[in-house]
Amino acid sequence: MLNNVIMLVFAMISVALLLNLWRLLRGPSLPDRILALDTMYINSIALIILYGLLMGSPLYFEAALLIAMLGFVSTVAVCKFLLRGDIIE
Amino acid sequence: MRFKPKFRWLPTPYRSVLLFLVWLLLNQSIEAVHVFFGLILAIIIPLLTLRFRDPQPLIERPLLALRYILRVFGDIVTANAQVAVLILGPKQRLNPAFVKVPLDLQHELPITILASTVSMTPGTVSAEIYPSVEQLPEGEPLPQRWLLIHVLNLKDEAQLIAEIKQRYEAPLKEIFQC
Amino acid sequence: MQNWIEWAVAFFLLLGGSFVLIGSIGLTRMPDFFMRLHGPTKATTLGMGGILLGSIFFFSLSGGVSVHELLITIFLLITAPISAHMLIKTALHHKLKAITKTKGLDNIAPAQSKQHGRKPLP
Amino acid sequence: MWHLITAPVLLPMFTALLIMLPPIHYSPNRRRWVSMISSAIQLMLVVLLLMQVQQQGQLHYAIGNWQAPFGIILVADTLSVVLVCLTSFLALGAICYGSAGEDEKGSFFHPLFQFQVMGINGAFLTGDLFNLFVFFEVLLIASYALLIHAGGKNKTKAAVHYVVLNLTGSAIFLISLAVLYGTTGTLNIVDMAQKVAQLPASDLMLVKSGALMLMIVFALKAAVLPLQFWLPATYASASAPVAALFAVMTKIGVYALLRVYTTIFGNEAGELSGIAADWLLPAGLATIALGAIGVMASQDFRKLVANLVLLSVGTLVSLVALQTQQAAAAALYYTVHSTLVTAALFLIADLIANQRGKAADRLVSGRKVVQPVLLGMMFMVGALSVAGLPPLSGFVGKVMLLQSVTDPSSRLWFWALVLVSSLVVIVGLSRAGSTLFWRISGTDTVAETAKPLQVFAVCWLLLASPLLVIFAGPLTELSMQAAAQLYDTKTSVQLILGQEVTP
Amino acid sequence: METLFACCVGFLSACGIFLMLRGRTFPVMLGLTMLSYAVNLFIFASGRLTLRGAAVLGTSEQYADPLPQALVLTAIVIGFAMTAFLVILAIRARADLGNDHVDGKLPDADAVKKESR
Amino acid sequence: MTLLWILLLPLLGSLVPVLTARWSRSACALATAIPPSVALMLLLYHSSTILDGGSIRFFLSWIPLLGLDITIILDGLAFMFGLLILGIGLLIILYARYYLSERDSMPRFYAYLMLFMTAMLGIVLSGNLLQLWLFWELTSISSFLLISFWWHKAEARRGARMALTVTGAGGLALLAAFLLIGQVVGSYDLQQVLASAELIQQHAWYPVILVLFLLGCFTKSAQFPFHFWLPNAMAAPTPVSAYLHSATMVKAGIFLLARFYPALSGTDLWFVLVSVTGLATLLLGAYLALFKHDLKGLLAYSTISHLGLITLLFGMGTDLAAVAGLFHIINHATFKASLFMAAGIIDHETGSRDMRKLNGLWQFMPITATLAMVAAAAMAGVPLLNGFLSKEMFFAETLHQHLLGSLSWVVPVLATVAAVFSVAYSMRFIHDVFFNGQPKGLTKTPHEPPRYMRVPVEVLVALCILVGLFPGYLIGDLLQAASAAVLPGDVPSYSLAIWHGFNLPLFMSALALVGGIVIYVNRKHLFDFQNTLPDVDALNSFERSVKRFAERCGRLYQWLDSGSLQRYMTLTLLSFVILAGLPLTDLVTLWGGREELPIDAVNATGAVMLLIAAFATVLWHRKRVVALLMISVVGLMVSIAFTRFSAPDLALTQLSVEVVTIILLMLALFFLPHKTPKQSESSRVVRDLSIASMVGVIIGSLSYALMTRPFNTISDYFIANAKIGGGGTNVVNVILVDFRGFDTMGEIAVLGIASLGIFKLLTRIPLFKPSSDGEGRPWALERHSLLLSTVSQSLLPLAIMVSIYIFFRGHNLPGGGFIAGLVTAVAIILQYIAQGVDWVKARMNVEYQRVVAVGLMIALLTGVASWLFNRPFLTSWFDYFDIPFLGKIELASAMAFDLGVYVTVVGSTLLILASLGKMTTAHRPVHKETI
Ligand code: NA
């Protein structure tokens, strides 16, 4: 049963990722795209956690943690770029 | 309101506790080695990064803080259901709005917590805190500050403002005693 | 016991998955940027919480302890509002159009001109 | 004593780091002296290493005590150690020249210089293909940074091309390494040679593809037509000591070609033996032609010298393509000669440019140089040597390489190109020299005379040329011995892999 | 799966190469980044694809080939260093030469109308 | 050994004038003369052996591998030439002492002259082909220096370059010839070569060898059509002309003809090539000499003509002709050197060499005039002078040849014609200069030269007369010995008498004398005719053609190397397509037999996202920010792929690097345009697309082919030994820090160096700060967001905690120093982003380059530490310790190494990003900030 559930959730996340990609491509504005990218980062955390479940291995946890941290930093950086041009001032 | 730490070697006790827990969480173990190193790191890291922390009011009422956290968690869960409904429901029914909420809080940490809470709870996202006091000359009195929020589906502006102030801002003022 | 945990895992995973999906649907469906922002910021965060809880339960199935997923949840809870804040700031700065029926649009202007008597640094 | 083989890599690295740390980094003089003294020590150590190799034959050193083919090994045979000696000799000269003031025109001159030496030496000594890639990158990144030393539009412009092309080259390098690893399952050069010899038929073409890709990479580094475009601008715009050091950089490409296409795809590679020759020979010959054309076409002296480098590369690559022991020996001797003399010419060009006012090193009439006798003699020695005229080292090299070509069809082209290009070089250099020293316009103005360290550096490099002639007997023997060692893959396999090969 | 993987690698390389052939520094940097993704995947694939086999001892029965992974790690770091250098070099070139063309000068047709910024 | 000294003395002698430069001119000249005098004496010391027909040999091994050994052979031929070189050389030293003015650098002149003397002696004494070539080239070089002695004169520079070019080309041909000979014979030893005539002449390469050899000889000896350099070499000081261009260097080619006569002559090809060239040169030189108004020009063409004569003699192939050739070499050297010296005296004392100005000098300088007239008469072949004798022999030989078959009678006729012109120009030299009215427009009043300046001329003219009168007595033995050395067989009998009775040669001589006078008297018509011919100025046309050649090269080079990176890239990639692609076309199927893994929907989704994002990056690459976001997706998907295919370490690294790269690119974008202007023509786009797709197809195919093939790898060893040998369970990490730690050390060095380079790039950068973004929107006014700063402050300790965790687990689980370093760095960068440089700098004023150095040093010293245990560099060590209460703890040297990695990564990343970030702040690096 669990396997089927995991596959189902996989499908959900995949659809979510595709939706994010659609928004990313569609825009129309830059903030829209950044938002889409940020969401994509978070959704891929879900994806990786699910991989971990599927393989029964906790080895992928750090990747998820890192995406959470780094995705945040990169979103913030892009926003800062659009706001001020200069990220580090 | 208190800025000064009680112990010089433990300037931010709650942060240290948090770090200690994080270490145990990371290692998923309460073996002696990990506890030992966790303690050491929980003391050393705050000392190392102390300089990277602007003086902030310290938590005076930890229990209240815990209650606040639990309340916010609850709010997140319940309210997310509402948002889900809003998202999936017909778009025409939504009444988005920008609302400005006057702030009584003055310090950065409490304001940040408030703004974050607002963002995490249903239907609202913090947009701006203004005016910015970044370049405010020293000694000048702080002006009245506002929190601009975007609401996904506004029913009653006054009620929303009141709820935010009473449900979140007031406890924060208590916790930080400011 | 085993069975109960399995059910819990399934429940949390499905819950999480659904919220993640809903968040992304919101991102796709909503008519303007400000409204799109709500879905990912909240629903997705909660959804992540669900999935991570599911994961915690899952690994306890095999007898192990896996609680570090909590960290990710905490992390997301701290950062998601900030990301949202930065994004909406950017959107306001870019003067993105909100749909016409948005109320309080006049509240934006004062928030944008935030000089405080002094000239800003370059 | 058995760690001596690591010295050419570790000592420059250590020096670089030392120079960046207190208390050395405080004053320019300390940085200079540490750099110079360390280079001198390095030279002594590598000479010791050469003697060691002479006594004991090919040496190898398993880094981390992990034996080949599993760990990375350093291999010191005569070929590689001679080239390391060459690098150390050259580096000492170039550092002395730089220490006369050029080093303070930008930051980190000495550390970067030492890092580059580290990369070059590592590339010569490593016995592992991926490690070769790493050292290529070390020397490349250091060269990028050194190229822009002292700044200027031309440098920036040249650097963009140089960097982008080399990055492409690095990407190709990685792909070819992956192909070779994916088929042979190893990265050690000698081990790969063994594996290639026993390759299943279905993998042959894959390996060939990878091997030829590798040739692109090395040809790009060596600057062989049509991959040579980065060279003239890069060498001509780099500041003098840097350009001098760069003179050895192309030779690393040649060395890698020689190593890989003799050891791995050499005579014992079965189906794949000699796959590079068909491509390399025409490319090398065309490069000779291009270099000669470039020498005639050059509008300034440094460009001219850069084209001389190109010419020498063409010659060397043609020799490599011949895949004979004699050719390899000739290539080694010629490498030593051409590297030192072109390096010296870069320095001389700088001295001349400094004394000719606005005309600098452009081949137009200009101010009279302040030290005509000194610079004239230096120029003369360098020019004679590089043109392959007696009594300096060029002629020995030329005779040796002409003699080494015995295959009738390649001889015709090779001889024709080498001899005609020699003539063109004579014409080009005599034009350049007479313009630089003899076509005088404008009034004499006081310009800075060459500093003692600079003069020493140039003499140091130029001195090599007569020495290479006087001791040509033993040195050619040494080259021959190096070539023999290079071609003796069987002994290498035995020494490095021992009896047992399979893990 | 291998087919799909190979297609991705090939497509990424093609995209990277196309971008590297552009005339401005920024697309070249993008192309380089893309190409290094492709190269990294390529090296990685030279150890063959393995599901459920992270090369951590005791976690599975069959391990993915660890050596290409180590090589890719080295390649990633070196690629990062190189890209970083190129990026700053591009800035420097723009500052020194007044435009962001890889040749340091605008092609003739374009030289007439000034840079947009 | 004395032989070696004959060579070494002049070489050392080239130092003497430099050392004695401060002495008086006479003392300097005297000192310079000592070494060649001694050498001459040494040479004469051997005269008895040589004149008896013997030879002396000296051997010193030098470069046996090349067959180049120092071999000196003194035989008759070498002896004869040695006498000429040293003897005339000494006279030239004396002459030059007076010829050179105070302004000229006498030491420099003498040094060059001695160098030349050495080279020339080297040629004639060489017993080894390669050694001979060595000295051959040295003569070219030293003659270049001597011709360009007055370098401030354009014609001197040009003449020197021209001579160098022509003789240099010949030298290279000669080298080729020698190498071929060496390969045919199997030795470069002269005696062996000379003994292998048959071998050489029957070899298929003989024609090539001969042509190359003759190219060398003819260029040096100014034979038609390479004669043009010699007249232009007259820009040299006259002593040089007298020495090099009449007596010695130009004879080097002739010498070679004589030297290799036994080995190469005797074939039809030799006859045709040598004699026809000689004949043509003889005629052309004689004819043109008449029309030169420059005294030295006349002599130069006359020299060409006489060299042609000698060449013709050697070409005829009879033994007697060779003897005559040798004889004429001596004679020509004596009279031509004296004529040149006389011309130099005239030039010196009148300030002009133009025969149109020079007239009636007899009255001003009767002694010099007499000497010159005697020498000119010898040149004309007037009886009782040495020139007459050899010319007689020459005429006789022309009658005995069968060069042109039935037309062979043409040769003596043409020889006579040439002799006619020879008489005519000699007449002109005598009459036009010393008589023919009064000088016109001279700047000086002519007078006799200093006493000793005339001595050399007197000596040579005396020789002309004495040899003319007593040939057998004076020169017989020498000629005999030289002939014996040249001729393979026995020397034929010949008589060096003045009178052979009335015969055809005598008649030809008489005809020449009369004809010459007639022509000279009627020269007006001939001059008029000559004036109608186009004037060929060899010097200018040579300069022009060199210039045109250079320009052509320039254009060709420009065309090849257009300075366009796109073209370079295209070429590079095309090479890739060809070289990597061609072998693949030989592959029947890409599939290698390994079964594929099944595709699942999630992977397919990931792949689709990757492809779409990559495509979008390309599609929108001109909107740079958008492209940046798209490529982030690609990076993310690549990381996920790594996760999917069991490479967690890769995923972690890729992710961290990805984010840092994006931040970097964004920092960069601030200084770059935000949009790429549309520029590429569609043809270029199509071209690029096709290249890109070809490369893509090749890489994809290779990848597929690899993945579907089974293979054996050394990796099994790593898996087996990671724990027991490396002490870690994360095999990838153990490979990184242990098995292949050396790679990692190189890799962090690269990172460190890159950061230094970046720091360098940013110093003194001329900055401009855009005031608005790509759409012209001004930047937001608020610098730092309150929320962001507050949160980033609290994230820092958390991130550091995480990085410490990642660092420590790396050895056993995914993680390690590199990733930990990047996490730390990103956390600090977040502080920079959130609160700015000032804020961070106030709290942490670290010079990151120092951090980089420390990190690398830690890694390096960790590696070196294993030396203490007598283990190779980077040998790892680990052990487990039982600590009370805490339990078992593993300590490994790999951790120290990884710490180095960590510190380097933090330092480098921050150095890169913070340096760039600082560019827009008050803290931006200034020039002074070195190291
Ligand atoms: Na006259």
Ligand code: NA
């Ligand atoms: Na006259």
